[in-house]
Amino acid sequence: MIGDENELIEHRLGKLNALRAMGLDPFAIERYDRTDMAGEILADSEGYGEKEVSIAGRIVSLRPMGKAAFAHVVDSSGRIQIYIKSDTVGPDVYKLIELMDIGDIVGVRGTVGKTRTGETTVFVSGFQILAKSLRPLPFGKQKGEQEWYGLEDVDTRYRQRYADLIVNPEVMEVMQKRSLIIRAIRQFLDAEGFIEVETPVLQAVAGGAAARPFTTHFNALDHDFHLRISLELYLKRLIVGGFEKVYEMSRVFRNEGLSTRHNPEFTLMELYQAYTDLEGMMDLVERLFGHICQTLYGGLTLTFQGQTIDFTPPWPRIPLLEGIEKYSGVKPEEFATVESAKSAGERLGLPMEKENSIGGIVDKIHEKFLQPKLIQPTFITEFPVDISPLAKKDPANPSMTRRFEPYIVGQECGNAFSEINDPLDQRDRFVQQAKMRASGDDEAHPMDEDFLRALEYGMPPTGGLGVGIDRMVMLFTDAPSIRDVILFPQMKPETK
C-alpha cells in the first residue's frame, strides 16, 4: 500500500534511490553471513579480544554526531549498540549513515569493546544496508519523564502484528513461552507413551462439543462440510481401532463471538487413554500442569495477575452441586425439576426466561457463583447428564455424569470424563440431543451414525481429556486476554 505514501515514506524512497544510484541496492543482497548474535556478545563481552565479528539485525535507534554515530541493532537474541566512526570506516562508507533510517536491516562487521560509559559495543569497521525500511515504525511515545513506549492501539497491534513484534518485545517473549509450553506438553505425553495423530478438520458431522460450526462447500463431492469444533469423536474411533494412548493438539473452530477469552479458531489438545477413568485423568492433569510449571518456572507455583497459584497435588475435588450449594445456597434437591431449578435461578437474580433444561440452569448458576471462587487448581466433578452427552452416567446417580472440569484462576482449563462406551446409551444421548436441537438448541450435539457404528464394534473403558491450549498459555504467561497469546487474532477485515 505504498499508494498512501506520505512525506516520511517519500524521504525513505529517496534514500533507497540514492543507494541504488551508488550501486548499493539493498534489495539485491541475498545473503549475509553472521559470526555472532547480539545476545552472545552481550553475555561474553570480555571474551572477544581483537576478533572481528559479523552481526545483522534491525536498526532501532540512531544517534549521528557529525563524523561518528551510535545506533542499536536488534536481532532475535537481543539488542546491541554499534559505534561507527568516519576515521575507521572511511568517509565514503560513513556517508551511508545519511541514507540509513530507524527500521533498516543492516549487516555490521567490527570488534567488541566497551564505550566510555561501559556499554558493550561493536566498534564498526564496515557495514552495509541489507534491506531498506520504507515505512516508519510506530515508535515514538513519550510519557512523563523520558519513558518510552511503542505501539499501544490494540487494533493496529493485532492487525499489524509484524510491527507490534518489532516495537513491543514482550510480545515475542510470550510467543516464545507459548512454544516452550507446547513442547513441554508433547514431551510429557511422549514420556507417558501417548501417540500423536492427525484427524480430519473437514467433517460431515461436527460433534464432540456444544458449539456452532463453520460450514464450507466441498466442490468435488458437492457436499457441505463443517470445520471441526472438537477432536473427540475421531480420537475415540482410534481407541476403538486399537490405539490405547492417543492425542492430538491442533486448531478447532467455533462459529461464535470474540472476547478476551474466546477466539473463533483456537488450539485444543485432546487425549484418550484406554483402561482408565476419570480419576486417571485427574491424576494426569495434575502431573501435566505440574510438568509445564516446572519446565517454565522450576517449581509448582506461579503468579497470575498478582495471585499466587500452587499446582501441588492433590487438587481439591468438589462435586458441582456441592460447590453450588456452598457459594449460592441452592440445595441439590432444587435441581430435581426444571421448575424448581428455574425458581432457584430467579431467586439468585439470574434471567431464566430462555432456560429449559436443568443442566443449562446448573451451568449458569455455576458460572456466576462457583466458578469465580475457584482460584487455586480445583476439580469440579459430577455434571448433569443433559449437558454431558458423551460422558458415562454416574451409577450412583444417573442424572449426573462421571465428568470433571479443572478450574484455575476462576477459568475453566479443561474437560474430561469417563467416556461412554455403551453404544446403546450413546444412541439414547444423541436422540435426547436431537430433541433439544429440534426445540431450538442449535448447539445440541448432532447424531453421528458412524461414531455409533464404531462403538458397536466395542470400545474399551476409556478416560478422555480436553485442554484449551490458548487459555493454558494465558495462565502460564500471566496474560489477561486470549489475544495476547495468539499471534494473529481474528479481526474484521479492514475496509479501506
Added chain:
RNA sequence: GGGUCGUUAGCUCAGUUGGCAGAGCAGCUGACUCUUAAUCAGCGGGCCGAAGGUUCGAGUCCUUCACGACCCA
C-alpha cells in the same frame, strides 16, 4: 444482541461556551568524532474514521454507518 466509551500528524495524546488545527516524540535542514531512544538552532507535516444534518460558521452539536475497547446477555 444491548449499554458505555473511543477514532485528530508516523506514534502517544490535548483541543474551553461552536470562531485561524495543537504538543511531545520521529521526520527534514544545519552544527557536532564516546552517545545512551544525545544535544543545540531552525523547518515542514492534517480528508479531525465515513456520510448526511443543524448553523453565518462544526474537530466540537444531532442522525446514520464503519472499526475498536470495556461491561452486560
